[in-house]
Each structure stands twice: as structure tokens, then as C-alpha cells.
Amino acid sequence: xxxxxxxxxxxxxxxxxxxxxxxxxxxxxxxxxxxxxxxxxxxxxxxxxxxxxxxxxxxxxxxxxxxxxxxxxxxxxxxxxxxxxxxxxxxxxxxxxxxxxxxxxxxxxxxxxxxxxxxxxxxxxxxxxxxxxxxxxxxxxxxxxxxxxxxxxxxxxxxxxxxxxxxxxxxxxxxxxxxxxxxxxxxxxxxxxxxxxxxxxxxxxxxxxxxxxxxxxxxxxxxxxxxxxx
Amino acid sequence: xxxxxxxxxxxxxxxxxxxxxxxxxxxxxxxxxxxxxxxxxxxxxxxxxxxxxxxxxxxxxxxxxxxxxxxxxxxxxxxxxxxxxxxxxxxxxxxxxxxxxxxxxxxxxxxxxxxxxxxxxxxxxxxxxxxxxxxxxxxxxxxxxxxxxxxxxxxxxxxxxxxxxxxxxxxxxxxxxxxxxxxxxxx
Numbered sequence: 321x322x323x324x325x326x327x328x329x330x331x332x333x334x335x336x337x338x339x340x341x342x343x344x345x346x347x348x349x350x351x352x353x354x355x356x357x358x359x360x361x362x363x364x365x366x367x368x369x370x371x372x373x374x375x376x377x378x379x380x381x382x383x384x385x386x387x388x389x390x391x392x393x394x395x396x397x398x399x400x401x402x403x404x405x406x407x408x409x410x411x412x413x414x415x416x417x418x419x420x421x422x423x424x425x426x427x428x429x430x431x432x433x434x435x436x437x438x439x440x441x442x443x444x445x446x447x448x449x450x451x452x453x454x455x456x457x458x459x460x461x462x463x464x465x466x467x468x469x470x471x472x473x474x475x476x477x478x479x480x481x482x483x484x485x486x487x488x489x490x491x492x493x494x495x496x497x498x499x500x501x502x503x504x505x506x507x508x509x510x511x512x513x514x515x516x517x518x519x520x521x522x523x524x525x526x527x528x529x530x531x532x533x534x535x536x537x538x539x540x541x542x543x544x545x546x547x548x549x550x
Numbered sequence: 551x552x553x554x555x556x557x558x559x560x561x562x563x564x565x566x567x568x569x570x571x572x573x574x575x576x577x578x579x580x581x582x583x584x585x586x587x588x589x590x591x592x593x594x595x596x597x598x599x600x601x602x603x604x605x606x607x608x609x610x611x612x613x614x615x616x617x618x619x620x621x622x623x624x625x626x627x628x629x630x631x632x633x634x635x636x637x638x639x640x641x642x643x644x645x646x647x648x649x650x651x652x653x654x655x656x657x658x659x660x661x662x663x664x665x666x667x668x669x670x671x672x673x674x675x676x677x678x679x680x681x682x683x684x685x686x687x688x689x690x691x692x693x694x695x696x697x698x699x700x701x702x703x704x705x706x707x708x709x710x711x712x713x714x715x716x717x718x719x720x721x722x723x724x725x726x727x728x729x730x731x732x733x734x735x736x737x
Contacts, residue, residue: 324730328680328684328730329702331668331699331700337593338593340586341589341608343581343603343606344578346578347607347611349575396602486644487641501715502644504644537600537603540603540604540607
């Protein structure tokens with residue numbers, strides 16, 4: 321090893337890497353032990369068939385050439401996700417733009433007839449009302465926008481357009497269906513507002529609510545916030 | 551060269567065999583052993599801490615699913631690093647980002663403690679110049695240098711992580727060092 325190589329090794333020892341997350345503890349629940357071998361039953365056949373369908377869907381999500389066909393339309397309750405070759409025109413706006421009228425939690429409960437979910441540490445709780453949508457800025461670092469609404473009769477109250485460089489991944493949040501949208505920006509349409517670009521988004525449903533978290537955050541961070549909501 | 555994370559081969563083989571039989575705790579031990587190097591490789595490749603966290607996490611899940619096809623007598627680390635780096639690369643491409651080094655040297659201690667022998671090799675100014683020189687390398691050369699010297703990966707592990715042949719690691723390393731020498735001496 322020459323002097324330059326020794327200097328590089330020395331430099332490597334002094335570099336400030338971000339702290340390593342404790343993946344082992346976090347992932348523990350995702351490594352279920354395989355089920356004991358048993359006879360092939362109708363129920364087992366059904367489970368396997370469903371798993372094959374899920375795997376095929378997951379594979380299709382992962383292969384760009386198949387995205388357009390499968391994700392032409394996709395629905396999560398109250399939200400339509402559409403895969404398009406070219407994104408429609410939209411504007412860049414901040415997370416806090418056009419959130420609606422500031423409202424207290426009591427006013428929100430009276431107006432939309434549900435108790436909005438928030439992270440346990442989110443105080444003071446400042447909400448914004450726009451039609452059926454309740455929004456709040458969650459003061460994590462970086463701050464993220466949490467929006468929620470109760471599913472009504474309109475199956476596509478919010479629309480999202482994803483370009484080829486965006487990634488959609490099905491996720492489960494506390495056992496309920498959701499999607500993690502990441503990669504390149506997508507365009508979001510909310511009734512009565514001009515379309516805007518959106519960054520990473522976690523969309524999921526809980527009970528009769530549909531929830532959405534948007535911001536500069538990773539999937540892990542988004543899932544942590546989602547699972548903390550009370 | 552940085553110390554290599556890992557376990558004695560016999561102990562690691564036992565953990566792999568247990569994990570292959572479905573022992574989730576054994577696999578957790580494997581993850582715990584390699585999570586730091588996996589996260590750092592993902593960070594070097596993706597250039598973003600959040601992406602690196604997601605990539606490493608997803609890679610460990612994929613590795614768990616693929617464990618049945620792994621030969622228990624083979625070293626775990628290069629196999630894991632290949633999966634991790636591949637996941638990080640795919641995410642970076644999906645995001646349309648160029649890989650950047652995104653690293654800075656830690657601030658020098660303000661206390662009275664004597665610097666470590668390694669730290670004493672370089673002054674603050676030298677560290678900055680050398681890091682800038684590495685940062686200025688083409689992406690392929692930069693990643694080889696970072697894997698080999700900053701993370702202390704072997705040639706085999708670097709080849710696995712960057713999905714290139716071992717001979718390519720050697721040639722890229724040699725060219726990168728030549729270029730670094732010229733740049734560093736000029737600066």
C-alpha cells in the first residue's frame with residue numbers, strides 16, 4: 321500500500337456517515353418462520369393462488385414495461401392513480417399552499433364528523449379544512465403534510481398521475497391496503513385546486529378514512545408516522 | 551484498511567443453516583452483523599440517507615426470501631452487499647439521480663485528546679483536498695475508491711457490490727489512483 325492509499329484509508333476512517341438505522345430490530349417481524357409442512361388443502365391452495373397473484377402484481381409493478389398496462393388505473397378508496405406516459409401540466413407549490421381554512425380539532429369534528437388522526441406528539445394541533453379534506457402539518461423533521469378524508473360516494477375524489485420515472489409500491493399499514501409513491505414527482509389533482517407536483521407520498525386507508533402523507537421522507541419514515549397516528 | 555465486519559466462518563455457517571431452516575432470530579443476527587456495512591454501501595451508491603435506509607431494509611428482506619438458494623459454505627457478506635447495492639442502484643435510477651459522494655470528514659476534535667495514529671496522517675486541509683479529489687473522479691472510479699478504501703471492502707466484495715468483475719475492480723482502482731495522484735499533487 322503506497323502513501324496515497326494509506327491517506328485514503330485514513331480519510332475513510334474519518335468520514336461522517338449517517339447513523340446506521342437498527343434494521344435488525346425493525347425487520348424482525350418481517351421474517352416469519354415457514355409454516356410446517358402439511359397436506360395440500362383447499363384453503364392452502366387458495367392462499368397459494370392469492371400469493372401467486374400478489375407476486376405477479378409485485379413483479380408487474382417492478383417492471384417498467386408492464387406498468388402502463390397494469391397501472392393504467394388503480395384505485396385506493398377515494399383515490400385514483402393513473403399511470404401515464406407524459407405528466408399533465410402542473411405547478412410547483414409548497415406543502416402548505418391551499419390547505420384551506422384553519423380550524424380547531426373541535427370544529428373539524430363538527431364539520432366532517434370524524435376525529436382526525438394525528439401523531440401522539442403533534443401539539444398544538446392546527447388543522448385546515450377544504451371540502452371533505454382535513455390537513456395538518458406534522459412537525460417531524462422534515463415537516464410533512466398529513467391529509468385525511470372519509471370515503472364517500474365519489475370513488476375518485478383525488479387523482480394522481482404517475483409518469484414512467486415514478487415508482488408505485490403496494491404496502492400494508494396496520495394490515496390495511498396502501499401505496500408508496502416515490503421516485504420522480506407525480507401530479508396530484510384535488511377538487512377545486514389547480515394540479516400540482518407532489519413528492520414522495522404514502523397513501524393508505526384506515527377504517528373508513530383514506531389518509532395521505534407527503535413530504536421529503538423515506539418509506540420507512542412515512543410508515544413510522546402512519547403507524548403512530550392515533 | 552478498515553476492519554472487516556463479520557463472524558468466524560463456522561459460526562456464520564451455523565447461523566445461515568439455522569436461518570435457512572426458518573429461524574428468524576438467526577437471520578436477525580446476520581442482519582445485525584452486516585447492517586452497518588450494508589447501509590454504508592447503500593449510502594455510497596444512492597447518495598441519500600433515506601434511500602439508503604429503504605434500500606438496505608428491502609435488500610435484507612429480499613435476501614431472506616432468497617436464502618434457500620444460498621450455499622451455506624459461501625461468504626455471506628459479498629452476497630448481501632450485491633443485493634443491497636443492486637437495490638440502491640435501482641432506486642437511484644428510478645429517482646433519476648446522479649450518484650454523489652455526499653460525504654464529509656468529521657470535524658476535528660476540539661478537546662485535548664491526542665489524534666489517532668490514522669488521523670495524524672492527514673491535516674484538515676489535506677483531508678479536504680483529498681476528499682474533493684475523490685469527489686471529482688468519474689462515478690465508476692469514485693465508487694471503486696470509496697468501496698475499497700473508505701469502506702474497506704475486499705476486491706471480491708467490491709466486485710459484488712458494483713456488479714463488475716474482480717479484474718475490473720483492479721484496473722479501475724489502478725486508474726483511479728493514478729488520476730487521484732495527479733489531481734491531489736496539483737491541488
